[in-house]
Amino acid sequence: MRQPPGFPGDTLLFGALVLLIGSIVRIGASIYLPAMPLIGEELRISPAQMSNTLTVYFVVFASFILVAGMLSDAYGRKPVLMTGMAFFIAGSALCATAEGYEALMAGRAIQAFGASMIPGTLMAMARDACSDLRVVTLMGWLAVLGGLFLVAAPVIGGFLTHAFGWSANFWFLALFTAVVFAATLLKIPETHAAGRRTPFHFGDTARRLGAMLASPGFSLVLGPVIAFFAIQGAFLAAAPYIVMERYGLGPVAFGLSNVVIVVGLFAGRWAGARLLKRAGDTGVYRLGAAASAAVALLFSLLGIGVLSGLWIFLGIVGIFAGVFGATAPVGMKASITAFRSQSGIAAALQGMLLMGASALGSLAVGVAMKHLGLEAQSAFALFSALLCLVAAATAFVSEPA
Structure with missing residues (x-):
């Protein structure tokens, strides 16, 4: 690099x-x-x-x-x-x-x-x-902080x-x-x-945005991260109903239960950083593709009821968090690096897509519960399984740099 x-x-x-x-x-x-x-x-x-x-x-x-x-x-x-x-x-x-x-x-x-x-x-x-290494490290720690505050913020609140x-x-x-x-x-x-x-300049900006969206170095590389953020949005919408209503935990215990996400993100960040030094961005993405496919299977089994229970649910979410922590920072860094001279607008477009994905994820779970009659755990797990397959496919074919 x-x-x-x-x-x-x-x-x-x-x-x-x-x-x-x-x-x-x-x-x-x-x-x-x-x-x-x-x-x-x-x-x-x-x-x-x-x-x-x-x-x-x-x-x-x-x-x-x-x-x-x-x-x-x-x-x-x-x-x-x-x-x-x-x-x-x-x-x-x-x-x-x-x-x-x-x-x-x-x-x-x-x-x-x-x-x-x-x-x-x-x-x-x-x-x-x-x-480059410092950018990936900072983005990884920001992802870890996001998980940490899933625990800390509700407890503080x-x-x-x-x-x-x-x-x-x-x-x-x-x-x-x-x-x-x-x-x-x-x-x-x-x-x-x-x-x-x-x-x-509006016209020039529109052309630059179009070029970014049309570039595989931006959109395709960011594909797994978009899928992961949609799962994150689905989790935020479904987790209170799963953990507090289905499994009976209180608000503080709900916040503390998310420690598995923090552990997963830390472990994934550590493993991703080590793999990055040995195999580079592409190596991290190829392994991330395989791991995403495996997590898709676990989510599917949870969604159809073959797997159940609070610790099973938290364990699968923790494994997903590990894949997220290892893979997402590489995609976030690489998609911005593809347009280094325009990194401000590239980062903003990235943020818009990721926030939009989170919003759509939370919306999809709500629609599934209200209009399809699915309970929260099934809605979240089946939706997440589909998105993990999307993440696996895009991570396998993209070339982060």
């Missing part, structure tokens, strides 16, 4: 701040889930309306992340990143002080608008400043709700983001020099 000279981002401080910034979106997506029933009760919001607070977040996020990428290519990474965090703080404060459904929805929309400026810009910033009320969740988000905002302002440099910026 050829590298440009000098990697100012290959430092512990830069890496730590990238992970802190990336955690804003991840913890913000799930910390308030244990508080949803209490919010609905106090603000007189129905369960269906409460679910809309998730929907609006996904829709706004996916809608604006591409624009954020264009702006970061044209005006630099840091201004876009700082603006996103500022909007996220404002949206969190509005949610915390909401006295009704409309204010809560507005706050969630503003949160999502701010959050949409963070992940794609952050990945482009890492791509600007870091070596449950404690905050119990001790201080539901609004404490959003005040925590505002304060945490403000601290990260200050650290970014003081310690993160601009990584996209003025001479390398691409002026924003």
